[in-house]
Amino acid sequence: MGKALVRSFLAQSMRLTGILRSSETAAKNQLNILCYHRILPTAQKAAYFCPDLVVTPEAFHNHCQTLAEFYRVLPLAEAVATLQQEQGNETGSGNNGNAAADKPIVALTFDDGYVDNLKYAAPILAEFEQRATFFVVSGLMGTSTPPWYDLVARCVLDLAEREEGCLADGSPAELALGLSAVEVVEGAKAFSPELRKSLAERLCDRLDGAPQFADEDLVMNAQQLRELQKQGHEIGSHSVSHEILPLLSDQDLEEEIQLSKQQLEDGLQQPISSFCYPNGDFDDRCLEMVEKHGYDQAVTTRNGSNKAATAPFTLKRRFIHEERLADGQGRPSASLLRAQTSGLLDRLLRRGGQDA
Ligand SMILES: [Zn+2]
Structure with a gap:
Protein backbone atom coordinates (compact mmCIF):
# COMPACT_ATOMS: atom_id res chain seq x y z
CA MET A 1 0.00 0.00 0.00
CA SER A 138 4.87 -18.35 -35.96
CA GLY A 139 5.32 -22.06 -35.25
CA LEU A 140 2.29 -22.03 -32.95
CA MET A 141 0.10 -20.08 -35.37
CA GLY A 142 -3.32 -21.74 -35.46
CA THR A 143 -2.21 -24.83 -33.50
CA SER A 144 -3.79 -26.24 -30.33
CA THR A 145 -0.35 -26.17 -28.68
CA PRO A 146 0.14 -23.37 -26.16
CA PRO A 147 3.57 -21.69 -25.74
CA TRP A 148 5.84 -24.08 -23.76
CA TYR A 149 5.92 -21.85 -20.66
CA ASP A 150 2.13 -21.80 -20.45
CA LEU A 151 1.96 -25.60 -20.65
CA VAL A 152 4.64 -26.06 -17.99
CA ALA A 153 3.11 -23.43 -15.70
CA ARG A 154 -0.42 -24.84 -16.02
CA CYS A 155 0.84 -28.33 -15.17
CA VAL A 156 2.61 -27.03 -12.05
CA LEU A 157 -0.55 -25.15 -10.99
CA ASP A 158 -2.78 -28.18 -11.67
CA LEU A 159 -0.43 -30.42 -9.65
CA ALA A 160 -0.47 -27.91 -6.79
CA GLU A 161 -4.26 -28.15 -6.72
CA ARG A 162 -3.79 -31.86 -6.10
CA GLU A 163 -1.38 -30.97 -3.30
CA GLU A 164 1.58 -32.18 -5.35
CA GLY A 165 4.78 -30.18 -5.57
CA CYS A 166 7.31 -30.13 -8.35
CA LEU A 167 11.08 -29.79 -8.69
CA ALA A 168 12.98 -28.04 -11.49
CA ASP A 169 13.04 -31.18 -13.67
CA GLY A 170 9.34 -31.89 -13.13
CA SER A 171 9.86 -34.68 -10.58
CA PRO A 172 7.57 -34.86 -7.53
CA ALA A 173 8.22 -33.07 -4.26
CA GLU A 174 6.14 -32.31 -1.21
CA LEU A 175 4.03 -29.27 -2.05
CA ALA A 176 5.76 -27.09 0.53
CA LEU A 177 9.17 -28.01 -0.87
CA GLY A 178 8.21 -27.62 -4.51
CA LEU A 179 8.86 -24.63 -6.76
CA SER A 180 6.25 -22.13 -7.90
CA ALA A 181 5.08 -22.17 -11.53
CA VAL A 182 7.09 -19.00 -12.20
CA GLU A 183 10.22 -20.60 -10.70
CA VAL A 184 9.88 -23.76 -12.79
CA VAL A 185 9.37 -21.69 -15.96
CA GLU A 186 12.30 -19.38 -15.18
CA GLY A 187 14.57 -22.38 -14.56
CA ALA A 188 13.43 -24.08 -17.78
CA LYS A 189 14.34 -21.04 -19.88
CA ALA A 190 17.99 -22.15 -19.61
CA PHE A 191 17.14 -25.75 -20.68
CA SER A 192 17.79 -27.12 -24.15
CA PRO A 193 14.60 -27.61 -26.21
CA GLU A 194 14.90 -31.39 -25.65
CA LEU A 195 15.22 -31.06 -21.90
CA ARG A 196 12.28 -28.69 -21.81
CA LYS A 197 10.23 -31.14 -23.82
CA SER A 198 11.00 -33.92 -21.36
CA LEU A 199 10.06 -31.59 -18.48
CA ALA A 200 6.66 -30.94 -20.09
CA GLU A 201 6.16 -34.65 -20.80
CA ARG A 202 7.01 -35.62 -17.23
CA LEU A 203 4.55 -33.06 -15.88
CA CYS A 204 1.77 -34.17 -18.27
CA ASP A 205 2.39 -37.81 -17.30
CA ARG A 206 1.99 -36.92 -13.64
CA LEU A 207 -1.37 -35.34 -14.55
CA ASP A 208 -2.40 -38.31 -16.72
CA GLY A 209 -2.47 -36.12 -19.83
CA ALA A 210 -1.90 -32.58 -21.06
CA PRO A 211 -4.24 -29.90 -19.66
CA GLN A 212 -6.78 -28.44 -22.07
CA PHE A 213 -6.35 -24.82 -23.10
CA ALA A 214 -9.14 -22.38 -24.01
CA ASP A 215 -9.05 -20.78 -27.47
CA GLU A 216 -7.96 -17.40 -26.16
CA ASP A 217 -4.91 -19.00 -24.49
CA LEU A 218 -3.60 -20.17 -27.87
ZN1 LIG B 1 7.28 -13.61 -25.79
Whole structure:
Protein backbone atom coordinates (compact mmCIF):
# COMPACT_ATOMS: atom_id res chain seq x y z
CA MET A 1 0.00 0.00 0.00
CA GLY A 2 2.89 2.35 0.79
CA LYS A 3 4.10 2.20 -2.79
CA ALA A 4 0.59 2.74 -4.16
CA LEU A 5 0.25 5.88 -2.06
CA VAL A 6 3.61 7.17 -3.25
CA ARG A 7 2.50 6.62 -6.84
CA SER A 8 -0.83 8.31 -6.18
CA PHE A 9 0.96 11.31 -4.66
CA LEU A 10 3.38 11.40 -7.61
CA ALA A 11 0.49 11.32 -10.08
CA GLN A 12 -1.19 14.32 -8.47
CA SER A 13 1.94 16.41 -8.11
CA MET A 14 3.01 15.70 -11.69
CA ARG A 15 -0.27 17.09 -12.95
CA LEU A 16 -0.09 20.14 -10.74
CA THR A 17 3.51 21.07 -11.47
CA GLY A 18 3.32 20.61 -15.22
CA ILE A 19 6.34 18.30 -15.37
CA LEU A 20 4.15 15.75 -17.13
CA ARG A 21 3.56 18.24 -19.94
CA SER A 22 7.23 19.06 -20.28
CA SER A 23 8.13 15.37 -20.28
CA GLU A 24 5.65 14.88 -23.14
CA THR A 25 7.14 17.83 -25.01
CA ALA A 26 10.56 16.18 -24.72
CA ALA A 27 9.02 12.91 -25.92
CA LYS A 28 8.31 14.50 -29.31
CA ASN A 29 11.93 13.77 -30.19
CA GLN A 30 11.67 10.18 -29.00
CA LEU A 31 10.06 6.94 -29.96
CA ASN A 32 8.41 5.36 -26.94
CA ILE A 33 7.24 1.79 -27.39
CA LEU A 34 4.85 0.19 -24.92
CA CYS A 35 5.00 -3.55 -24.27
CA TYR A 36 1.80 -5.47 -23.54
CA HIS A 37 1.31 -9.25 -23.53
CA ARG A 38 -2.16 -10.48 -22.66
CA ILE A 39 -5.52 -8.73 -22.29
CA LEU A 40 -7.87 -10.84 -20.14
CA PRO A 41 -10.79 -10.34 -17.73
CA THR A 42 -10.00 -10.24 -14.01
CA ALA A 43 -10.82 -13.87 -13.19
CA GLN A 44 -8.60 -15.19 -15.98
CA LYS A 45 -5.85 -12.75 -15.04
CA ALA A 46 -5.92 -14.05 -11.47
CA ALA A 47 -5.77 -17.66 -12.66
CA TYR A 48 -2.79 -17.03 -14.98
CA PHE A 49 0.61 -18.11 -13.63
CA CYS A 50 2.06 -14.64 -14.21
CA PRO A 51 -0.70 -12.01 -13.72
CA ASP A 52 1.92 -9.26 -14.19
CA LEU A 53 1.77 -10.03 -17.92
CA VAL A 54 -1.99 -9.46 -18.08
CA VAL A 55 -3.91 -6.18 -18.35
CA THR A 56 -7.69 -6.30 -17.95
CA PRO A 57 -9.90 -4.94 -20.77
CA GLU A 58 -11.17 -2.20 -18.42
CA ALA A 59 -7.66 -0.93 -17.69
CA PHE A 60 -6.65 -1.27 -21.34
CA HIS A 61 -9.69 0.79 -22.38
CA ASN A 62 -8.55 3.45 -19.96
CA HIS A 63 -4.99 3.34 -21.32
CA CYS A 64 -6.19 3.76 -24.92
CA GLN A 65 -8.46 6.63 -23.95
CA THR A 66 -5.58 8.45 -22.24
CA LEU A 67 -3.16 7.81 -25.11
CA ALA A 68 -5.74 9.06 -27.63
CA GLU A 69 -5.71 12.43 -25.92
CA PHE A 70 -1.96 12.89 -25.51
CA TYR A 71 -0.19 10.72 -28.12
CA ARG A 72 -0.22 9.62 -31.72
CA VAL A 73 -0.57 5.84 -31.48
CA LEU A 74 1.06 3.96 -34.38
CA PRO A 75 2.20 0.43 -35.23
CA LEU A 76 5.95 0.01 -34.71
CA ALA A 77 7.15 0.07 -38.35
CA GLU A 78 5.08 3.17 -39.06
CA ALA A 79 6.23 4.85 -35.86
CA VAL A 80 9.93 4.30 -36.70
CA ALA A 81 9.43 5.63 -40.25
CA THR A 82 7.36 8.62 -39.11
CA LEU A 83 9.88 9.69 -36.48
CA GLN A 84 12.75 9.45 -38.95
CA GLN A 85 10.82 11.41 -41.54
CA GLU A 86 9.75 14.15 -39.16
CA GLN A 87 13.22 14.54 -37.69
CA GLY A 88 14.64 14.67 -41.22
CA ASN A 89 12.21 17.46 -42.08
CA GLU A 90 13.07 19.30 -38.91
CA THR A 91 16.80 19.46 -39.61
CA GLY A 92 16.09 20.45 -43.23
CA SER A 93 13.56 23.23 -42.83
CA GLY A 94 13.09 24.03 -39.17
CA ASN A 95 10.00 22.74 -37.42
CA ASN A 96 7.33 24.67 -39.25
CA GLY A 97 3.85 23.78 -38.27
CA ASN A 98 3.13 20.09 -38.75
CA ALA A 99 -0.09 19.90 -36.76
CA ALA A 100 0.04 16.10 -36.40
CA ALA A 101 3.51 16.39 -34.88
CA ASP A 102 2.11 18.37 -31.95
CA LYS A 103 1.71 15.12 -30.06
CA PRO A 104 4.54 12.67 -29.40
CA ILE A 105 4.45 9.25 -31.04
CA VAL A 106 3.89 6.03 -29.13
CA ALA A 107 3.98 2.52 -30.59
CA LEU A 108 1.86 -0.17 -28.94
CA THR A 109 3.23 -3.72 -29.10
CA PHE A 110 1.77 -7.05 -27.96
CA ASP A 111 4.05 -10.06 -27.50
CA ASP A 112 3.29 -13.70 -28.34
CA GLY A 113 0.13 -13.37 -30.47
CA TYR A 114 -2.54 -14.76 -28.15
CA VAL A 115 -6.13 -15.00 -29.39
CA ASP A 116 -7.08 -12.81 -26.40
CA ASN A 117 -5.43 -9.88 -28.23
CA LEU A 118 -7.98 -10.18 -31.06
CA LYS A 119 -10.88 -10.83 -28.72
CA TYR A 120 -10.29 -8.13 -26.10
CA ALA A 121 -7.67 -5.63 -27.34
CA ALA A 122 -8.67 -5.20 -30.99
CA PRO A 123 -12.24 -3.89 -30.33
CA ILE A 124 -10.88 -1.32 -27.87
CA LEU A 125 -8.16 -0.21 -30.30
CA ALA A 126 -10.85 0.12 -32.99
CA GLU A 127 -12.99 2.26 -30.71
CA PHE A 128 -10.16 4.79 -30.44
CA GLU A 129 -9.03 4.31 -34.07
CA GLN A 130 -5.65 3.14 -32.85
CA ARG A 131 -3.38 0.62 -34.52
CA ALA A 132 -0.72 -1.58 -32.94
CA THR A 133 1.87 -4.28 -33.64
CA PHE A 134 1.29 -7.93 -32.69
CA PHE A 135 4.38 -10.17 -32.42
CA VAL A 136 3.48 -13.77 -33.22
CA VAL A 137 5.24 -17.05 -32.40
CA SER A 138 4.87 -18.35 -35.96
CA GLY A 139 5.32 -22.06 -35.25
CA LEU A 140 2.29 -22.03 -32.95
CA MET A 141 0.10 -20.08 -35.37
CA GLY A 142 -3.32 -21.74 -35.46
CA THR A 143 -2.21 -24.83 -33.50
CA SER A 144 -3.79 -26.24 -30.33
CA THR A 145 -0.35 -26.17 -28.68
CA PRO A 146 0.14 -23.37 -26.16
CA PRO A 147 3.57 -21.69 -25.74
CA TRP A 148 5.84 -24.08 -23.76
CA TYR A 149 5.92 -21.85 -20.66
CA ASP A 150 2.13 -21.80 -20.45
CA LEU A 151 1.96 -25.60 -20.65
CA VAL A 152 4.64 -26.06 -17.99
CA ALA A 153 3.11 -23.43 -15.70
CA ARG A 154 -0.42 -24.84 -16.02
CA CYS A 155 0.84 -28.33 -15.17
CA VAL A 156 2.61 -27.03 -12.05
CA LEU A 157 -0.55 -25.15 -10.99
CA ASP A 158 -2.78 -28.18 -11.67
CA LEU A 159 -0.43 -30.42 -9.65
CA ALA A 160 -0.47 -27.91 -6.79
CA GLU A 161 -4.26 -28.15 -6.72
CA ARG A 162 -3.79 -31.86 -6.10
CA GLU A 163 -1.38 -30.97 -3.30
CA GLU A 164 1.58 -32.18 -5.35
CA GLY A 165 4.78 -30.18 -5.57
CA CYS A 166 7.31 -30.13 -8.35
CA LEU A 167 11.08 -29.79 -8.69
CA ALA A 168 12.98 -28.04 -11.49
CA ASP A 169 13.04 -31.18 -13.67
CA GLY A 170 9.34 -31.89 -13.13
CA SER A 171 9.86 -34.68 -10.58
CA PRO A 172 7.57 -34.86 -7.53
CA ALA A 173 8.22 -33.07 -4.26
CA GLU A 174 6.14 -32.31 -1.21
CA LEU A 175 4.03 -29.27 -2.05
CA ALA A 176 5.76 -27.09 0.53
CA LEU A 177 9.17 -28.01 -0.87
CA GLY A 178 8.21 -27.62 -4.51
CA LEU A 179 8.86 -24.63 -6.76
CA SER A 180 6.25 -22.13 -7.90
CA ALA A 181 5.08 -22.17 -11.53
CA VAL A 182 7.09 -19.00 -12.20
CA GLU A 183 10.22 -20.60 -10.70
CA VAL A 184 9.88 -23.76 -12.79
CA VAL A 185 9.37 -21.69 -15.96
CA GLU A 186 12.30 -19.38 -15.18
CA GLY A 187 14.57 -22.38 -14.56
CA ALA A 188 13.43 -24.08 -17.78
CA LYS A 189 14.34 -21.04 -19.88
CA ALA A 190 17.99 -22.15 -19.61
CA PHE A 191 17.14 -25.75 -20.68
CA SER A 192 17.79 -27.12 -24.15
CA PRO A 193 14.60 -27.61 -26.21
CA GLU A 194 14.90 -31.39 -25.65
CA LEU A 195 15.22 -31.06 -21.90
CA ARG A 196 12.28 -28.69 -21.81
CA LYS A 197 10.23 -31.14 -23.82
CA SER A 198 11.00 -33.92 -21.36
CA LEU A 199 10.06 -31.59 -18.48
CA ALA A 200 6.66 -30.94 -20.09
CA GLU A 201 6.16 -34.65 -20.80
CA ARG A 202 7.01 -35.62 -17.23
CA LEU A 203 4.55 -33.06 -15.88
CA CYS A 204 1.77 -34.17 -18.27
CA ASP A 205 2.39 -37.81 -17.30
CA ARG A 206 1.99 -36.92 -13.64
CA LEU A 207 -1.37 -35.34 -14.55
CA ASP A 208 -2.40 -38.31 -16.72
CA GLY A 209 -2.47 -36.12 -19.83
CA ALA A 210 -1.90 -32.58 -21.06
CA PRO A 211 -4.24 -29.90 -19.66
CA GLN A 212 -6.78 -28.44 -22.07
CA PHE A 213 -6.35 -24.82 -23.10
CA ALA A 214 -9.14 -22.38 -24.01
CA ASP A 215 -9.05 -20.78 -27.47
CA GLU A 216 -7.96 -17.40 -26.16
CA ASP A 217 -4.91 -19.00 -24.49
CA LEU A 218 -3.60 -20.17 -27.87
CA VAL A 219 -1.80 -18.31 -30.64
CA MET A 220 -3.94 -16.76 -33.40
CA ASN A 221 -4.35 -18.55 -36.73
CA ALA A 222 -3.63 -16.99 -40.13
CA GLN A 223 -7.25 -15.95 -40.62
CA GLN A 224 -7.35 -14.17 -37.27
CA LEU A 225 -4.07 -12.42 -38.05
CA ARG A 226 -5.45 -11.32 -41.42
CA GLU A 227 -8.43 -9.89 -39.57
CA LEU A 228 -6.04 -7.76 -37.48
CA GLN A 229 -4.19 -6.74 -40.64
CA LYS A 230 -7.47 -5.69 -42.22
CA GLN A 231 -8.04 -3.41 -39.23
CA GLY A 232 -4.71 -1.72 -40.01
CA HIS A 233 -2.55 -3.46 -37.43
CA GLU A 234 0.98 -4.66 -38.06
CA ILE A 235 1.98 -8.30 -37.58
CA GLY A 236 5.59 -8.92 -36.54
CA SER A 237 7.69 -12.02 -35.92
CA HIS A 238 8.41 -13.35 -32.44
CA SER A 239 10.47 -16.34 -33.75
CA VAL A 240 9.20 -19.80 -34.68
CA SER A 241 9.14 -21.40 -31.23
CA HIS A 242 10.02 -18.75 -28.61
CA GLU A 243 13.41 -20.29 -27.89
CA ILE A 244 15.97 -18.14 -26.05
CA LEU A 245 17.93 -17.15 -29.17
CA PRO A 246 21.47 -16.67 -27.76
CA LEU A 247 21.41 -20.30 -26.54
CA LEU A 248 20.89 -21.68 -30.08
CA SER A 249 23.41 -22.91 -32.65
CA ASP A 250 23.96 -20.62 -35.65
CA GLN A 251 21.80 -22.86 -37.81
CA ASP A 252 18.88 -23.05 -35.36
CA LEU A 253 19.10 -19.33 -34.72
CA GLU A 254 18.90 -18.56 -38.42
CA GLU A 255 15.86 -20.81 -38.77
CA GLU A 256 14.03 -19.06 -35.92
CA ILE A 257 14.59 -15.69 -37.57
CA GLN A 258 14.23 -16.58 -41.25
CA LEU A 259 11.53 -19.24 -41.14
CA SER A 260 9.26 -17.23 -38.84
CA LYS A 261 9.29 -14.37 -41.35
CA GLN A 262 8.57 -16.77 -44.19
CA GLN A 263 5.74 -18.57 -42.35
CA LEU A 264 4.04 -15.29 -41.49
CA GLU A 265 4.50 -13.86 -44.98
CA ASP A 266 3.09 -17.06 -46.52
CA GLY A 267 0.08 -16.94 -44.19
CA LEU A 268 -0.59 -13.23 -44.56
CA GLN A 269 0.65 -12.42 -48.05
CA GLN A 270 2.28 -9.25 -46.74
CA PRO A 271 5.89 -8.41 -45.92
CA ILE A 272 6.94 -8.73 -42.26
CA SER A 273 9.43 -6.04 -41.21
CA SER A 274 9.48 -6.08 -37.38
CA PHE A 275 11.01 -8.67 -35.04
CA CYS A 276 10.75 -9.17 -31.28
CA TYR A 277 13.42 -11.20 -29.41
CA PRO A 278 11.78 -13.92 -27.27
CA ASN A 279 12.27 -13.11 -23.58
CA GLY A 280 14.15 -10.00 -24.77
CA ASP A 281 17.38 -12.01 -25.15
CA PHE A 282 19.71 -11.31 -28.08
CA ASP A 283 23.40 -11.35 -28.98
CA ASP A 284 25.47 -9.97 -31.87
CA ARG A 285 24.56 -12.96 -34.06
CA CYS A 286 20.85 -12.14 -33.63
CA LEU A 287 21.41 -8.54 -34.69
CA GLU A 288 23.29 -9.62 -37.82
CA MET A 289 20.69 -12.23 -38.63
CA VAL A 290 17.61 -10.00 -38.36
CA GLU A 291 19.29 -7.48 -40.65
CA LYS A 292 20.44 -10.16 -43.09
CA HIS A 293 16.93 -11.58 -43.40
CA GLY A 294 15.31 -8.29 -44.27
CA TYR A 295 13.76 -7.02 -41.06
CA ASP A 296 13.83 -3.24 -40.65
CA GLN A 297 13.56 -3.06 -36.86
CA ALA A 298 13.58 -5.26 -33.76
CA VAL A 299 12.47 -4.71 -30.18
CA THR A 300 14.04 -5.86 -26.91
CA THR A 301 12.73 -5.85 -23.33
CA ARG A 302 15.31 -3.24 -22.32
CA ASN A 303 13.60 -0.37 -20.60
CA GLY A 304 13.75 3.08 -22.10
CA SER A 305 13.02 5.50 -24.95
CA ASN A 306 14.52 5.58 -28.44
CA LYS A 307 15.81 8.44 -30.55
CA ALA A 308 15.44 8.48 -34.33
CA ALA A 309 19.14 7.60 -34.47
CA THR A 310 18.87 4.61 -32.06
CA ALA A 311 20.09 1.36 -33.63
CA PRO A 312 16.89 -0.08 -35.17
CA PHE A 313 17.59 -3.67 -34.03
CA THR A 314 17.89 -2.97 -30.30
CA LEU A 315 14.83 -0.81 -29.67
CA LYS A 316 13.89 -0.33 -26.04
CA ARG A 317 10.36 -0.53 -24.71
CA ARG A 318 8.38 0.36 -21.64
CA PHE A 319 6.62 -2.51 -19.89
CA ILE A 320 2.99 -1.92 -18.99
CA HIS A 321 2.11 -3.25 -15.55
CA GLU A 322 -1.52 -2.60 -14.68
CA GLU A 323 -1.13 -2.42 -10.91
CA ARG A 324 1.92 -0.15 -10.99
CA LEU A 325 -0.04 2.32 -13.11
CA ALA A 326 -3.01 2.39 -10.73
CA ASP A 327 -3.90 5.07 -8.20
CA GLY A 328 -4.39 4.58 -4.45
CA GLN A 329 -7.83 3.03 -5.08
CA GLY A 330 -6.48 0.57 -7.63
CA ARG A 331 -8.01 2.40 -10.61
CA PRO A 332 -5.94 3.12 -13.73
CA SER A 333 -4.27 6.52 -13.35
CA ALA A 334 -4.03 8.61 -16.53
CA SER A 335 -1.13 10.60 -15.06
CA LEU A 336 0.86 7.48 -14.22
CA LEU A 337 0.30 5.99 -17.68
CA ARG A 338 1.41 9.27 -19.28
CA ALA A 339 4.43 9.40 -16.97
CA GLN A 340 5.37 5.80 -17.81
CA THR A 341 4.89 6.36 -21.55
CA SER A 342 7.11 9.46 -21.66
CA GLY A 343 9.74 7.97 -19.34
CA LEU A 344 9.03 10.44 -16.53
CA LEU A 345 8.01 7.71 -14.07
CA ASP A 346 11.33 5.92 -14.50
CA ARG A 347 13.21 9.14 -13.94
CA LEU A 348 11.20 10.01 -10.82
CA LEU A 349 11.54 6.53 -9.35
CA ARG A 350 15.17 6.44 -10.50
CA ARG A 351 14.56 3.25 -12.41
CA GLY A 352 16.97 2.84 -15.23
CA GLY A 353 18.59 0.04 -17.17
CA GLN A 354 16.77 -3.22 -17.56
CA ASP A 355 13.10 -3.85 -17.12
CA ALA A 356 12.06 -7.31 -16.00
ZN1 LIG B 1 7.28 -13.61 -25.79
